[in-house]
Amino acid sequence: MAGLQAAGIFRQGFWSQERIVLGLSALLFLVSAIALPGFAEPANLISIVRSVSVLGLLAVGMAIVIIGRGIDLAAVAIMAMSAAWYLQMLNDGWSEAAAFAIALAAVLAIGLVNGFLIAYADVPAIFATLASGSFVFGFVRSQLITQDAIPVPAGHWLEQLGGVRILDIPAEVFIFGGACFVAYLFLRFTKWGRYVYFMGDNLMAARNIGIPVRPMNMLRYVLSAVIALAAGLLTASSLHSMNTRIVNSTLLYDIILVVVIGGIGLSGGKGGMRNVIGGAILIGIMLNAMTIIDIPNIYQNLIKSTVLLIAIIVDSLLNPRDEQTAQQGDI
Amino acid sequence: MNWKMLLACAATATALTHSAPAFAQEDQGPAAGGPAIYEAAMKGKRVALVPMAMGFDLAQGWAAILKREVEGFGGTFETRDPNWSVEAGAQAITELISSSTKPDVLIVMSPDLNSYAKLMKKAQKEGIYVVLVDNPANFKADAYVGGDWNKLGQMEAEAVIKGCGEKSSKKIGLVQGDQVNATSLYQYAGIMKVLEQHKDFQVVAKPDSNWDATTSRNVTTTMLQQNPDICGIIDFWDGDATGAAAAIREAGKQDQVYLVTTGGGEENATCKNIEAGNFDAVVSTELYNESEAMVAIIKYLLQSGQPPGTASPYIYSLMTTITKENMTPRSCWSLKALQEAAK
Numbered sequence: 001m002a003g004l005q006a007a008g009i010f011r012q013g014f015w016s017q018e019r020i021v022l023g024l025s026a027l028l029f030l031v032s033a034i035a036l037p038g039f040a041e042p043a044n045l046i047s048i049v050r051s052v053s054v055l056g057l058l059a060v061g062m063a064i065v066i067i068g069r070g071i072d073l074a075a076v077a078i079m080a081m082s083a084a085w086y087l088q089m090l091n092d093g094w095s096e097a098a099a100f101a102i103a104l105a106a107v108l109a110i111g112l113v114n115g116f117l118i119a120y121a122d123v124p125a126i127f128a129t130l131a132s133g134s135f136v137f138g139f140v141r142s143q144l145i146t147q148d149a150i151p152v153p154a155g156h157w158l159e160q161l162g163g164v165r166i167l168d169i170p171a172e173v174f175i176f177g178g179a180c181f182v183a184y185l186f187l188r189f190t191k192w193g194r195y196v197y198f199m200g201d202n203l204m205a206a207r208n209i210g211i212p213v214r215p216m217n218m219l220r221y222v223l224s225a226v227i228a229l230a231a232g233l234l235t236a237s238s239l240h241s242m243n244t245r246i247v248n249s250t251l252l253y254d255i256i257l258v259v260v261i262g263g264i265g266l267s268g269g270k271g272g273m274r275n276v277i278g279g280a281i282l283i284g285i286m287l288n289a290m291t292i293i294d295i296p297n298i299y300q301n302l303i304k305s306t307v308l309l310i311a312i313i314v315d316s317l318l319n320p321r322d323e324q325t326a327q328q329g330d331i
Numbered sequence: 332m333n334w335k336m337l338l339a340c341a342a343t344a345t346a347l348t349h350s351a352p353a354f355a356q357e358d359q360g361p362a363a364g365g366p367a368i369y370e371a372a373m374k375g376k377r378v379a380l381v382p383m384a385m386g387f388d389l390a391q392g393w394a395a396i397l398k399r400e401v402e403g404f405g406g407t408f409e410t411r412d413p414n415w416s417v418e419a420g421a422q423a424i425t426e427l428i429s430s431s432t433k434p435d436v437l438i439v440m441s442p443d444l445n446s447y448a449k450l451m452k453k454a455q456k457e458g459i460y461v462v463l464v465d466n467p468a469n470f471k472a473d474a475y476v477g478g479d480w481n482k483l484g485q486m487e488a489e490a491v492i493k494g495c496g497e498k499s500s501k502k503i504g505l506v507q508g509d510q511v512n513a514t515s516l517y518q519y520a521g522i523m524k525v526l527e528q529h530k531d532f533q534v535v536a537k538p539d540s541n542w543d544a545t546t547s548r549n550v551t552t553t554m555l556q557q558n559p560d561i562c563g564i565i566d567f568w569d570g571d572a573t574g575a576a577a578a579i580r581e582a583g584k585q586d587q588v589y590l591v592t593t594g595g596g597e598e599n600a601t602c603k604n605i606e607a608g609n610f611d612a613v614v615s616t617e618l619y620n621e622s623e624a625m626v627a628i629i630k631y632l633l634q635s636g637q638p639p640g641t642a643s644p645y646i647y648s649l650m651t652t653i654t655k656e657n658m659t660p661r662s663c664w665s666l667k668a669l670q671e672a673a674k
Contacts, residue, residue, distance in 0.1 A: 037557075044556045051549040141386065141414075147666070148386035149570060151599055154607070162577065170581065238581075239544045239573050240609075244386070248415055249543055291553040296510055297539035297546075
């Protein structure tokens, strides 16, 4: 009967998914700290945050898209291919400014095309971005770069950035933190940020009260694309190269995992940067603990996917689909 | 082996080598010389290469050399790019077998021991010679050309033992690829074989990178934190070892940790990384020799007249351990130069 009593505190409102994740992270942290020697050392804690900073950065972009009701399946392709093309141009002797401007312009263009397809051509986000992601990968890989992995030219600023530490904390952590903070300010305190929530909550109502929903839709995909470029450059800075094989990895699902597990529902309209940080930290602790225990990669994937599945089930139990969601349909 | 057996072997070998070219000579008549035999057997023959992906140094190196050689004897050369997808590779092989212009020789880099075994058997049944390159498979190919991965693992282990030295902690870490690819499994077996003779050396962690540099970096970071006195790391491929190198660099342990990996010896992937101090030793395949071995096998098979699947020789490539000390300008090859030359 203990189960029934426990179910009592599962009333809507108190046990939001965000709190569950925080509780779960705390529990996992405690268990790991006690059971795994070396886990709770400051250096390891820093490396946990650092190992998820690129993932977290991508999740910031994904969160902005998902909160406004949508999804960006092109994020990883944009991240890898824009950074790889940028490095390829540098290796081919282009000037820094020209290479960067071209890469940035390309990324903006992809974001605009994604947004246009979704906002004006009414293509579902899931298909539009899936297709554009494949296109970006295929086009850049076959036409613009010569190899899977493009090295950072010797002495380039990206090489230096990878080694920067402030108070013994790697720069990546600050970049992830900074991005979260800026996104937080944007979502909470700007007019456009509030529009994102309104649109995610109820697109028709948002449109009726005069929110420019179509340009706003485009803005979100452009933001996501620009953040993806930043994540790509960050990856290149720490590895001194950009390997485009990452497009075939599970990274895209890991980003969605971070967002969903953090408590940002896929139906949009709720959640914020706190959820991204919470989700990223939980994944970071999990991966780190599994590596310390020496669990093979295939089992790690199994555990990760099980956790995602549980998170989705818990999400649908705690936040049942209401009439509004049903009317709007799924993404 | 006693002398009788030796003699028997020699006799069989002589019989084989003499009977095979005889087949080709029958068409031409005994008066036709070598060049005519060669031309009749080689001209217009099709050679197809299906690597795991065309986007990495070894595949591009093989392709550049094979293209030059095959076109040199009047044949046609083509490649397929599965881009690391096993399904796409299977599709490419199926399509090649059933196409009207099916290849005479199919060169396959198998992603694991079993995936393509059935397809490759089918290719042989259709009269196509199948040559396995670089990755072994459970299949009787017409030749295997590439590294002996067990031996390669042994060389890596020897390099790391030497790099660590007698006065070190003798703790080493492995960053494996995965648990299905033969190159990863055999490498591991080879490393363990050497370590058995050096019982004082101990493997403290052996995570998988899944051939991904970011994962390699993260697992190496954790490994170094858990075992701060590690003296050496073997990462199973230079494609992801840049991640392990980044972790070592960030931990400020470049002087303490000896990083060994393996690769195709391309200058950007191998020599520049050794020069920059990212890698300490790379057990490398000699690309030119390996590719020329493939060419020789192709030429032999096309003239042999033997049905596909007759013999299954192993043409292991010579491997060398490149370090900063023994590195010369000739240790590595340049993909850029090779591609320029093939144009």
